[in-house]
Amino acid sequence: MENTDLIKRCQLGDVDSFSELYHLHRKKALGTAYLISNQKGIAEDIVQESFIECFRKISTIKNPEAFEAWFYKILVRTGWRMVKKHNDFLLMGDQNMEGLSTTMDFNSELDTSVTNLMVHEALAQLSLPLKTVVILYYFNDMTLEKISKVLGCFPGTVKSRLYNARIQLHGVLNEDELKEPIINILFNKRKEFGLNGNA
Amino acid sequence: MEMHELDNKIKRALFCKTNEIEPSEETFTLILAGLEKKQARRIFKTSYKHYFVAFICALSVIFGTTLIQSVNVKSSTIASINTIKTGIILDKSNKDLEKNADEVIKDAAISDNTRIAKADTSKTVGVNVFLQTFAGCFLFNQVNDLELYLRLLIIGRMTLVQTWYDNKFWHRQVPSY
Numbered sequence: 443m444e445n446t447d448l449i450k451r452c453q454l455g456d457v458d459s460f461s462e463l464y465h466l467h468r469k470k471a472l473g474t475a476y477l478i479s480n481q482k483g484i485a486e487d488i489v490q491e492s493f494i495e496c497f498r499k500i501s502t503i504k505n506p507e508a509f510e511a512w513f514y515k516i517l518v519r520t521g522w523r524m525v526k527k528h529n530d531f532l533l534m535g536d537q538n539m540e541g542l543s544t545t546m547d548f549n550s551e552l553d554t555s556v557t558n559l560m561v562h563e564a565l566a567q568l569s570l571p572l573k574t575v576v577i578l579y580y581f582n583d584m585t586l587e588k589i590s591k592v593l594g595c596f597p598g599t600v601k602s603r604l605y606n607a608r609i610q611l612h613g614v615l616n617e618d619e620l621k622e623p624i625i626n627i628l629f630n631k632r633k634e635f636g637l638n639g640n641a
Numbered sequence: 642m643e644m645h646e647l648d649n650k651i652k653r654a655l656f657c658k659t660n661e662i663e664p665s666e667e668t669f670t671l672i673l674a675g676l677e678k679k680q681a682r683r684i685f686k687t688s689y690k691h692y693f694v695a696f697i698c699a700l701s702v703i704f705g706t707t708l709i710q711s712v713n714v715k716s717s718t719i720a721s722i723n724t725i726k727t728g729i730i731l732d733k734s735n736k737d738l739e740k741n742a743d744e745v746i747k748d749a750a751i752s753d754n755t756r757i758a759k760a761d762t763s764k765t766v767g768v769n770v771f772l773q774t775f776a777g778c779f780l781f782n783q784v785n786d787l788e789l790y791l792r793l794l795i796i797g798r799m800t801l802v803q804t805w806y807d808n809k810f811w812h813r814q815v816p817s818y
Binding site: 457464465468469472473476477482485486489490491493494497498555557558561562565576577580581608611612 | 644647648650651652653654655656657658661662664665668669671672673675676679680
């Protein structure tokens, strides 16, 4: 069933269609929420709140094709509110470090993981609006126009935020690249002592 | 570092991070439960509509208070004028005039009393305006499906009709002094 039909059915109060709509968008929504909040628990709360709000207000959508932008607007705002509420802007908490280390393959993906780590650290240094633009642009594959609708600002503002975010990320990653050999030594030492990530 | 390289790095890092988290099957059940809960307490939830209603109530209070104050000023002014009139008329030496003046004073007093009575009724009207608006807002706010402008229209009409009714019939039952 197409997205538009699903939305129309949801507007009539069909719970099965809503379930289908949820299953269609849940992974992307959870990913976005997780990237905004950096906490699994908060991310799940954000997704729950957003879908509840979505189902309550879905009857107000006049153009079902604009559903995605409308839904992500709810999600982003809920995410910002919850992040501010929990006052947690840290990207790499202890929980995430553990999660990352358990899924890390030291033999083949060491470089990728280190790069990812650096990117996450760089992202953590961005302000929430800049980070959101980066997430929506790179993770959700949204156009600048769509992001401007989600964030309720001009496309020029989005463009400027994206530019600033890239510049900042570029600066941080360039700095970190100088430190990269030290990180590699650390991981190699861990490997030597048998402390691989799957342990 | 080239920009496209940076783009790829960011993209890969974001997708890699989101692979860590998987949506659980229980979430949808929790969403439905939350939805039911929110719908159940929808009536009592404070929303912008409530603030709007509170604003109308505040306006009606101000309106009622202003009305009462203006009525008080009006009645005190009438009392002052009565006193002055009496003073002037007592100084007259002509009996006929004095007699007429008494009648005039009496008439004026009666008419002023009626006006004071009317003014007192206006006080009640002021209070009524507030109470009716408040009650109307409260009652109609309980009807969730009714559009806001329709609610306001009904409240406005009710208030107007009630005020007109009070002016037309009720104030005549107030005894004059």
